[in-house]
Amino acid sequence: MKGISDYAVVYDITSDKERGKVDKVLKGFGFRIQKSVFECRMNKRTKEELIENLDKLDVQTGFVKVYRLEYSSKNVIIGKKEGNDIDEGHAYIV
Numbered sequence: 001m002k003g004i005s006d007y008a009v010v011y012d013i014t015s016d017k018e019r020g021k022v023d024k025v026l027k028g029f030g031f032r033i034q035k036s037v038f039e040c041r042m043n044k045r046t047k048e049e050l051i052e053n054l055d056k057l058d059v060q061t062g063f064v065k066v067y068r069l070e071y072s073s074k075n076v077i078i079g080k081k082e083g084n085d086i087d088e089g090h091a092y093i094v
Contacts, residue, residue, distance in 0.1 A: 006069040007047065009038045013062030022064060025053045039069075 009026055013019040013036075026032075029050045030040030042050065047066070054064050 003043045004041060005043075005047075006071075007040045007042060008033075008067045008069055009040055009050075009064065010067070011036050011059075011062060011064040013059060013064075015061040018057065018059050018061055021057050022054065022059065025050070025057065028053075 007030075009030065011019070011022055013022060026038040026040070029042065029046065030038045033039050040050065051066065
């Protein structure tokens with residue numbers, strides 16, 4: 001899909017209230033892959049919307065980072081892996 005990229009959005013926020021607000025925003029853009037990590041598939045406009053929505057929260061007790069995922073490298077899995085992935089093995093997060 002042209003113009004669509006996958007992003008990992010990670011956060012480290014100490015306030016439960018702020019963390020809850022960030023979670024609510026992120027659930028509208030992607031799915032949780034770890035406690036404080038979401039994977040989002042977005043185009044440029046959707047990414048800008050996500051960043052705008054997060055910026056409006058004015059997080060004071062931590063940070064949120066958005067990383068573009070690259071799939072040009074070989075898949076590396078470390079540790080025991082069972083079953084099928086939701087992304088059919090197309091995620092490469094190291």
